[in-house]
Amino acid sequence: xxxxxxxxxxxxxxxxxxxxxxxxxxxxxxxxxxxxxxxxxxxxxxxxxxxxxxxxxxxxxxxxxxxxxxxxxxxxxxxxxxxxxxxxxxxxxxxxxxxxxxxxxxxxxxxxxxxxxxxxxxxxxxxxxxxxxxxxxxxxxxxxxxxxxxxxxxxxxxxxxxxxxxxxxxxxxxxxxxxxxxxxxxxxxxxxxxxxxxxxxxxxxxxxxxxxxxxxxxxxxxxxxxxxxxxxxxxxxxxxxxxxxxxxxxxxxxxxxxxxxxxxxxxxxxxxxxxxxxxxxxxxxxxxxxxxxxxxxxxxxxxxxxxxxxxxxxxxxxxxxxxxxxxxxxxxxxxxxxxxxxxxxxxxxxxxxxxxxxxxxxxxxxxxxxxxxxxxxxxxxxxxxxxxxxxxxxxxxxxxxxxxxxxxxxxxxxxxxxxxxxxxxxxxxxxxxxxxxxxxxxxxxxxxxxxxxxxxxxxxxxxxxxxxxxxxxxxxxxxxxxxxxxxxxxxxxxxxxxxxxxxxxxxxxxxxxxxxxxxxxxxxxxxxxxxxxxxxxxxxxxxxxxxxxxxxxxxxxxxxxxxxxxxxxxxxxxxxxxxxxxxxxxxxxxxxxxxxxxxxxxxxxxxxxxxxxxxxxxxxxxxxxxxxxxxxxxxxxxxxxxxxxxxxxxxxxxxxxxxxxxxxxxxxxxxxxxxxxxxxxxxxxxxxxxxxxxxxxxxxx
Amino acid sequence: xxxxxxxxxxxxxxxxxxxxxxxxxxxxxxxxxxxxxxxxxxxxxxxxxxxxxxxxxxxxxxxxxxxxxxxxxxxxxxxxxxxxxxxxxxxxxxxxxxxxxxxxxxxxxxxxxxxxxxxxx
Numbered sequence: 062x063x064x065x066x067x068x069x070x071x072x073x074x075x076x077x078x079x080x081x082x083x084x085x086x087x088x089x090x091x092x093x094x095x096x097x098x099x100x101x102x103x104x105x106x107x108x109x110x111x112x113x114x115x116x117x118x119x120x121x122x123x124x125x126x127x128x129x130x131x132x133x134x135x136x137x138x139x140x141x142x143x144x145x146x147x148x149x150x151x152x153x154x155x156x157x158x159x160x161x162x163x164x165x166x167x168x169x170x171x172x173x174x175x176x177x178x179x180x181x182x183x184x185x186x187x188x189x190x191x192x193x194x195x196x197x198x199x200x201x202x203x204x205x206x207x208x209x210x211x212x213x214x215x216x217x218x219x220x221x222x223x224x225x226x227x228x229x230x231x232x233x234x235x236x237x238x239x240x241x242x243x244x245x246x247x248x249x250x251x252x253x254x255x256x257x258x259x260x261x262x263x264x265x266x267x268x269x270x271x272x273x274x275x276x277x278x279x280x281x282x283x284x285x286x287x288x289x290x291x292x293x294x295x296x297x298x299x300x301x302x303x304x305x306x307x308x309x310x311x312x313x314x315x316x317x318x319x320x321x322x323x324x325x326x327x328x329x330x331x332x333x334x335x336x337x338x339x340x341x342x343x344x345x346x347x348x349x350x351x352x353x354x355x356x357x358x359x360x361x362x363x364x365x366x367x368x369x370x371x372x373x374x375x376x377x378x379x380x381x382x383x384x385x386x387x388x389x390x391x392x393x394x395x396x397x398x399x400x401x402x403x404x405x406x407x408x409x410x411x412x413x414x415x416x417x418x419x420x421x422x423x424x425x426x427x428x429x430x431x432x433x434x435x436x437x438x439x440x441x442x443x444x445x446x447x448x449x450x451x452x453x454x455x456x457x458x459x460x461x462x463x464x465x466x467x468x469x470x471x472x473x474x475x476x477x478x479x480x481x482x483x484x485x486x487x488x489x490x491x492x493x494x495x496x497x498x499x500x501x502x503x504x505x506x507x508x509x510x511x512x513x514x515x516x517x518x519x520x521x522x523x524x525x526x527x528x529x530x531x532x533x534x535x536x537x538x539x540x541x542x543x544x545x546x547x548x549x550x551x552x553x554x555x556x557x558x559x560x561x562x563x564x565x566x567x568x569x570x571x572x573x574x575x576x577x578x579x580x581x582x583x584x585x586x587x588x589x590x591x592x593x594x595x596x597x598x599x600x601x602x603x604x605x606x607x608x609x610x611x612x613x614x615x616x617x618x619x620x621x622x623x624x625x626x627x628x629x630x631x632x633x634x635x636x637x638x639x640x641x642x643x644x645x646x647x648x649x650x651x652x653x654x655x656x657x658x659x660x661x662x663x664x665x666x667x668x669x670x671x672x673x674x675x676x677x678x679x680x681x682x683x684x685x686x687x688x689x690x691x692x693x694x695x696x697x698x699x700x701x702x703x704x705x706x707x708x709x710x711x712x713x714x715x716x717x718x719x720x721x722x723x724x725x726x727x728x729x730x731x732x733x734x735x736x737x738x739x740x741x742x743x744x745x746x747x748x749x750x751x752x753x754x755x756x757x758x759x760x761x762x
Numbered sequence: 763x764x765x766x767x768x769x770x771x772x773x774x775x776x777x778x779x780x781x782x783x784x785x786x787x788x789x790x791x792x793x794x795x796x797x798x799x800x801x802x803x804x805x806x807x808x809x810x811x812x813x814x815x816x817x818x819x820x821x822x823x824x825x826x827x828x829x830x831x832x833x834x835x836x837x838x839x840x841x842x843x844x845x846x847x848x849x850x851x852x853x854x855x856x857x858x859x860x861x862x863x864x865x866x867x868x869x870x871x872x873x874x875x876x877x878x879x880x881x882x883x
Contacts, residue, residue, distance in 0.1 A: 230879070259836060
C-alpha cells in the first residue's frame with residue numbers, strides 16, 4: 062500500500078464514501094430524526110471535500126463545499142431532511158461521483174442547477190465562501206517598512222510547553238531570519254516551591270537584525286499567536302553587523318552608540334517598560350567615565366584619617382548603654398521569633414528579610430556589646446594605690462605586677478569586679494604574703510609579689526590574683542571549720558574541699574582582726590558576686606609558695622550564642638563557646654550502655670544522657686545526637702534528641718526559688734515564646750567527672 | 763528520524779502524509795480513528811501526531827484531549843487537519859491542547875514546513 066499513488070487511493074476511498082453517503086441519505090428518508098445518519102453523511106461529504114482538494118479535484122472540492130454549506134442547516138437540526146431534499150442530495154452525490162470518476166461527462170450548469178435546488182430547500186441566504194480562499198495561502202503582504210530589523214518582546218502563556226510548542230524552537234526559527242540578540246527576561250520566574258516544571262515562565266527580549274517582513278515573523282509564531290503576547294517594533298537602523306551567536310549574555314551585548322540609543326528609545330516606546338529602561342541606564346554609565354571615581358575616594362579617606370585624629374571618644378551615660386543593651390536584648394528575642402515564623406512559611410522574600418535582620422541584629426548586638434567593653438586596665442590602675450597603701454600599713458614590701466590590661470570586659474562586669482578584687486588583693490597581702498622576717502627565714506626575697514592578670518580564654522576572661530606568700534594553711538582552715546561545726550572532727554576531706562570553707566559566710570582564720578581583713582565578710586561575698594556574673598572562682602595553693610585565685614568570667618552578662626537542643630519535649634541551650642563538636646550517637650556507643658563512654662576519633666569521652674538527667678518522657682528519637690562540650694581540658698558528651706541550631710540567647714536569670722538548681726545557669730525566651738533552660742556547662746562536666754570516678758571505683762571494687 | 767502518527771479516517775490522506783514524510787526520513791504510523799490513534803500513542807513514544815478532526819468512533823478533539831492526559835504525551839506536538847478557515851474550530855482544538863494545524867488542502871511543502879517547525883531531529 063505504501064507504494065500506491067495517493068490519488069488512486071482517493072478514488073477507491075471516494076467510491077466507498079459515496080456508498081456510505083448514499084446509504085445514509087436513503088436511510089435518512091426513513092428516519093429523518095436519526096442524528097447518527099446526518100453525522101455520517103456529513104462526515105463522508107467532508108472527507109470527499111478535503112481529500113478532493115488535496116488531490117487536485119478542485120471542482121469536487123468547490124461543489125462539495127457548497128453542498129456541505131447547504132446541508133449544514135440539516136446537521137444543525139434547523140431543517141428536517143424532507144424526501145425532496147434527500148432527492149436533491151442524492152443527485153448532488155451522483156454529480157460529485159461523476160466529477161471524480163469521469164470529469165469529462167459533467168457539465169457545470171448541471172452542478173449549478175443542483176446547488177440552486179439545494180439552496181432553495183434549505184433557503185440558505187448565507188453567502189458561501191468560495192473554496193479558492195481556503196485553498197490558497199494568503200499572499201504575502203508587500204514590504205511595509207524599510208527598517209533594519211525588529212525589536213520583539215515575547216511572552217508566552219504558561220501552558221505553552223504542555224501543548225507541544227517549544228519556545229526555543231521558535232527562537233531558533235526566528236534566528237533563521239537573521240542575526241538575533243536574545244535576552245531572556247526572568248522576572249516572571251516564581252519561587253522554586255511554587256514552580257510547575259511543565260510551565261513556561263521565561264519571557265524574551267529579542268533584537269532581530271534583519272529587514273524581513275512582519276509576515277515572516279508572524280509565520281514563525283503562527284501556531285502560538287493566540288497563546289502569546291508579541292510586542293513588535295521596528296529597529297531604527299543596523300546597530301551592529303553582529304556576528305551573532307544564538308544566545309548572548311546581556312553584558313556581552315556591544316553597547317550601541319549613544320545617538321542610536323536615543324533613537325531606539327523613541328521608536329521603542331510601545332515596547333514593554335523593562336527593555337526600554339535598559340539603554341537609559343547604559344547611557345548613564347557611559348556618560349560617567351570610570352576614572353572619575355578614584356580621585357573622589359582618595360580625599361574621602363584623608364578626611365576619615367582626620368576624623369580619627371579628632372574626636373576619639375564620646376562620653377555616654379552608662380545608663381544609656383544599659384538601656385541600649387536591654388533594647389538589643391528585646392530585639393534579639395523578637396528577631397528569633399521572626400526567623401522562626403519565616404522558616405515555617407514558604408515566602409522567600411520574608412526569609413531573606415529575616416536573614417538580613419538576623420545578621421543586622423547579630424552585628425548590632427556585637428557593636429552594642431563592643432561599646433560596653435572597657436579594658437580591664439582601668440580597674441587595675443586603682444589597685445596600684447591600694448597595694449601601695451596596704452604595703453605601707455602592714456610594713457610588707459610588695460611588688461605589684463599586672464598584665465593583660467587591655468583585656469576587655471563588659472562595663473557592668475568591670476564595676477562588679479572591683480569589690481571582689483579589692484578583697485582578694487587585701488587577702489593576698491594581709492594573709493598571703495608573710496612578713497619580711499618570715500620570708501627571709503624561708504629563704505625568700507624580702508619583697509613579696511602580687512600578680513594581677515587578665516587573659517581571654519575562649520568566650521571567657523580569666524582574672525587571676527597570684528601571690529608568692531605562704532599559701533593556705535589547710536590545717537588551720539580545717540581546725541576552724543571543725544570549731545565552727547561545719548565538719549565533724551576526723552571527716553575525710555580533700556584539701557580542695559577544705560579550702561572551699563574559705564567561701565563560707567562568717568569564716569575567718571585571721572587570728573587578729575585587722576582594719577583590712579579578717580572580719581569574715583569577704584570571700585563569701587566575693588564568691589557570690591562572681592557567681593552572680595555567671596563566673597566561677599577557684600583557689601589553688603602550694604604551701605610555702607603562694608596562692609592563686611582564678612576568676613572565670615563570661616565576656617558579657619546579657620547575651621550569649623547558644624546551641625538550642627531538644628530533649629524529649631523540653632528545649633535547652635548550651636553556651637556555644639563550650640561546644641566543641643556534634644556527633645551522632647552510633648549504635649555501637651548505644652550498646653555500651655552503662656559504660657557511658659563515647660569513642661571520638663580514638664579518644665574516650667564520657668557522656669551524660671540528658672533524657673535520663675531531665676527525666677524526659679516520650680519515645681526518644683531514633684538517632685540520638687551527642688554534643689561534645691568542654692571546659693578547658695575536660696570533654697564531656699551530652700546526648701540529646703535533636704540539635705535545633707544556633708540561638709542568640711538573651712539570658713534571664715532564674716528566680717531565687719531555683720537557686721539550688723545547679724545544672725542550669727539561667728533561662729531564655731525562644732522565638733515561639735516558650736522558655737528554654739540554659740545548661741551550666743561547668744556543672745555538667747563536673748557531674749560527668751564524678752560519675753566517671755564513681756564508675757572507676759565500682760569497677761575497681 | 764521522528765516517529766509521526768497520522769490519524770485520519772481517510773486512507774488517501776494518510777497515504778499522502780506517508781508519501782511526503784517517509785522520504786524526508788520520518789517513520790509514519792497510521793490510525794483510522796481517534797481510538798486507534800490513542801492506542802498507538804499509548805503503545806509507544808511519538809514525536810508528532812497529525813490528526814483529522816472529523817472522524818468516526820473518536821473524533822480529533824476527543825483524541826487531542828485524551829492524548830494530553832497521557833503523561834508520555836506532555837509536550838508532544840499535535841497538529842490537526844482542518845478544512846475550516848474559521849477560527850472557532852482552531853480555537854476549540856487549540857484549547858483542547860493542539861499545537862498547530864494544517865489547512866486542507868495542503869501541498870507537500872506545507873506539510874513539511876509544519877512538521878519541520880515542530881519536530882527537531
